[in-house]
Amino acid sequence: MASAWISPPTRPENIDYLVSGVDRYNPSNVTILEDYLYQQIRNQEYDCLANLAILKLYQFNPDLYNPDVIVNILIKSLTASPLPDFNLCISLLEDKPISATLDEPDPLPSLLPIIQELHELLDRCRFPKFWSVYHSNELENLRDNYTVEYAGFEDAVRAVVVRAVKATFTRIGTERLGQYLDLEGPELQAYVKNLGWSVDQSGTVINIPPNPDNQIEATVVQENIKLPQLIKVISHAAKA
Amino acid sequence: MAQQRMSLWAAEDIDEELQDVDLSLAIGNYGQNGFDEAQIPPQIDESSIIAMQQHMAQQAAFAQIPDVVKAFIVHFHQAVLDNNLNEITIAYESGWNKYTEKFYSRTEWPEAEIIAPLVNDDPIFLILYRELYYRHVYSRLQPDIDDRFHSYENSCELFNYLLNSDGPVELELPEQWLWDIIDEFIYQYQVFCTWRSKVASKTDEELGILEDGGGASLFDALYIVCSDFFKQVWSSYSVLNVLYSFIQKSKIHLYIEATQQGKSVDEIAEIVGPYGVRPLYRMLGYFSIIGLLRVHVLLGDFTLALKVMDNVDLNQKSPFTRVTACHVATYYYVGFCYIMLRRYPDAIRTFVTILNFIMRMRQYHTRSYQYDQINKTADRMYALFVMCNALSPSRLDDNIASAAKERYGDQLAKMARGGEGALPAFEELFLYACPKFINATSPPYEDPNAIAQILQDSSPDTYVDPAHRQLRLFLSDVVTQSPVPTLRSFLKLYTSLGSQKLANFLDVDEEEMIQEMMVLKQCSRSISRVGGDKNNLLDGQTITTSDLNFVIDENMVHIAESTVGRRFAGWFIKNTERTQRIFDDLKNTPLPTPPKGVTSVSTADTSTKQRPAGKVAWGNVTSKP
Incomplete structure (x- = not known):
């Protein structure tokens, strides 16, 4: 699981070379990494470490600062919840130097609190609230200028929901799941079917197939002695 | 630059020796230059007088050095010349500290220029001496802006000598010192960054001086920080550059890989090349990896910090564990990364391992000059351990858990209860135990307007120091979990x-x-x-x-x-091993000789009296568990 996060199978070789070598510090490579970010956005790929490398370059070279790229990285990392990716990105954003000159007004200061709120809602599994905030008028700017470019943004959020639901439920009410996924009617039916989940006869409850996290069992863990633990004792006895 | 600083430093001495200097200067002039005196242009005369004065001040300062310290420096220099690791270690670990306590606990050691005659102006020894000199300034005194720049300059000279000489240098230094060099380099970088980022927000009283017009020198100093010439000084890039250079020069990654594959000494020598075979470069390479780990944590890049540790075995047999300070620091930073990655079980395991180690080595290291530092780090790790345990309760190690409870029992109770009351406790421990985070970039000193603006609206809202930025991120997870x-x-x-x-x-x-x-x-x-x-x-x-x-x-x-289920086996194994040790020790102890004047009859008497009592005591103990 973690290894796909460290090095996603979709990562091209030249990016891998950049991310794992000293060349990641070279400011002239920032465009390569930024292009790769937009590729991730178009193709529903995700590469956290490569995006962190962009933020690292921004951290060392304030003149590279590009708020659009930062917003896109943050939106990308939103949908990695419950992994800490979003905070890891924020951690690299230092107070922006005041003298930074931009052609247009900087969108980041106004967008950052909004994205942070979305992140908090996802992290705390407040899915219905997330959707209502996301669809609210205040977020028009974010939707029209950023998430619209992000291929499958809403589905990526739904994937976060599915991860949480799958681990917690064996059966869940259709209405409840619909609120979590922001889907209803035939759309919801199709989505659930696509996941391989089944709806019961009444149509009000959805069965979630067993997985490692929604199987519970009361166990007693017994200790297990391995030979190496006894080496000192036995060898001492042999010597004596 | 060095001469200027010299005069500043020696200013007091000059005052004290004022008459002396004037007198000898006068004699000198009369004796030699009497005739030409009128023809020398006044400026040159002045400068030569200054030079003379400096020379005299130096001599005066030299005369003030206690003889034992002079002897120590000569001896130290000889040890370095001979590449005698043993003697160097003794001089480094005990001599230096001994004389620091005795003569220089509150003042600087003599300037390198002053002791130079003792060591035949040996440039390499003087660099090493300055390394110690500045480290002492940083740890015991308050470094001024000159010290900050010159310590950087000196580090660069040292690294230049090591990395850019023709081929590897012959020098040998104790591992402890090599670690201290890297460690101190990063420490001074961190201190510099903190100092740099604070200037903007703390200059209220200094602003007053500026308004009076008397603060020009201060402003110059700030300006220097960011003029192009000094932009390099303590920049993040230059620090990373040094660390990566050591890593590449020593081919340490190839070395680690080869040893892990169990290659022979000759094979390894061939792989790592002329630099990597020398212990000095190998260990510097190794310590630079740990240095990178630390720098990236300070900059808030926790994934990269762990990534640079790729290939490094995190176990007690790894070479970096030979220097205890390095061993402890490594685990501290790795554990902290895990916290910020929300991998609390990994953080707990990391802290438990190293805290157990510290607990066990305590009896051997109490006299080491690093003991205090290690103890402080251990205390902070107990705090981190308690935080992790509140977020992800585990029963990994009872010893550590109870030691942590002793220290932070109150906070643990609050944190484990969750809810609103837990936040202040988390905040308190986090700020106490977290690394000293830094900002990578400098405030825009080169732009006086921007600085003025920062100074104007330096309310707590606009300026968030890096530690509080990280605190907020950490607390966001705590709130989620509350x-x-x-x-x-x-x-x-x-x-x-x-x-x-x-x-x-x-x-x-x-x-x-x-x-x-x-x-x-x-x-x-x-x-x-x-x-x-x-x-x-x-x-x-x-x-x-x-x-x-x-x-x-x-x-x-x-x-x-x-x-x-209750774990009996571990307990029994531990205690069996302990008993075996005690038994062995007893067997190997020579029998006590009976005290003179006591007859054999009476000893036999007492022993028979004691024996039954002993048996009862044993019986008690065994029946307890």
Whole structure:
């Protein structure tokens, strides 16, 4: 699981070379990494470490600062919840130097609190609230200028929901799941079917197939002695 | 530059020796230059007088050095010349500290220029001497802006000599010193960055000086920081550059790989080349990896910090453990990264390992000059351990857990209870135990307008120091988790219960509560290195971290608890081993000679009297468990 996060199978070789070598510090490579970010956005790929490398370059070279790229990285990392990716990105954003000159007004200061709120809602599994905030008028700017470019943004959020639901439920009410996924009617039916989940006869409850996290069992863990633990004792006895 | 600083430093001495200097200067002039005196242009005369004065001041300062210190420096220099590791180690670890305590606990050591005659102006020794000199300034005194720049200059000279001489240098230094060089370099970088970023917000009183017009020198100093000439000084790039250069020069990664594959000494020598075979370069390479780990943590890049540790074995046999300070620092930073990656079980394991080590080595290291430092780091790790334990309760090690409770019992109780009251406790411990985070970039000193603006609106809202930035991120996770302990304590009482009923108990909305349950589920899963790739600190797999498991079947919560059977075997093995040790020790102890004047009869008497008592005592002990 973690290894796909460290090095996603979709990562091209030249990016891998950049991310794992000293060349990641070279400011002239920032465009390569930024292009790769937009590729991730178009193709529903995700590469956290490569995006962190962009933020690292921004951290060392304030003149590279590009708020659009930062917003896109943050939106990308939103949908990695419950992994800490979003905070890891924020951690690299230092107070922006005041003298930074931009052609247009900087969108980041106004967008950052909004994205942070979305992140908090996802992290705390407040899915219905997330959707209502996301669809609210205040977020028009974010939707029209950023998430619209992000291929499958809403589905990526739904994937976060599915991860949480799958681990917690064996059966869940259709209405409840619909609120979590922001889907209803035939759309919801199709989505659930696509996941391989089944709806019961009444149509009000959805069965979630067993997985490692929604199987519970009361166990007693017994200790297990391995030979190496006894080496000192036995060898001492042999010597004596 | 060095001469200027010299005069500043020696200013007091010059005052004291004022008459002396004038007198000898006059004699000198009359004796030699009497005739030409009129023809020398006044400026040159002045400068030569200054030079003379400096020379005299130097001599005066030289005369003030106690003879034992002079002898020590000569001896130290000889040890370095001979490449005598043993003598160098003694001079470095005890001599220097001894004379620091005795003569220089509150003042600088003599300037390198002053002791230069003692060591035949040996440039290499003087660089090493300055390394110690500045380290002493940083640790015992308050470094001024000149010290900051010159310590950087000196580090650069040292690294230049090591990296850019023709081929590897012959010098040998103790491992402890090599670690201290890297460690101090990063420490001074961190201190510089903190100092640099603070100037903007703290100059209230200094602003007053500026307004009076008397603060020009201060302003110059600030300006220097960012003029192009000095832009390099303590920049993040220059620091990374040094560390990466050592890593590449020593081919340390190839060395580690080769040793892991069990290659022979000759094979390894061939792989790592002329630099890597020398212990000095190899260890500098090794320590530079740890240095990178630290720098990246300070900059808030926790994934990269762990990534540079790729291939480095994190176990007690690894070479970096030979220097205790390095060993402790490595675990501290790795553990902290895990906290920020929300991998609390990994953080706990990391801290437990090193805290156990520190506990055990305490008896051997109490006299080491680093003992205090190590103890402080250990205290901070106990605090981090307590935080992790509150977020992800575990029963990994009772010894450490009880030692941590002794130190931070109050906070642990508050944190484990969860809810609003937990936040201040988390905040307190985090700020106490976190690394000294820094900003990578400097405030825009080169732009006086921007600086003025920063100074103007330096309210707490606009300026967030890096430690508080990290604190906020950490607390965001704490807040997410804050309802968990209460939920958990309710679930523990049932094997199944309706969600409506549970919501009533908690006095919250049912839907809210169910969403909270998903958070609880996520909190009891974590990525962990357990069973993962040993050589890759980022890797891991999802594990269950809680003994309480539950699942929701539409509106019914089912709960199952796994219990850990009592662990007897570990206890018995530990105590058997201890008993064997005591038994061996007893067997190897020579019998006590009976004290003179006591007859053999009486000794026999007392021993027979004591024996039954001893038996009873034993019987008591064995029956206890």
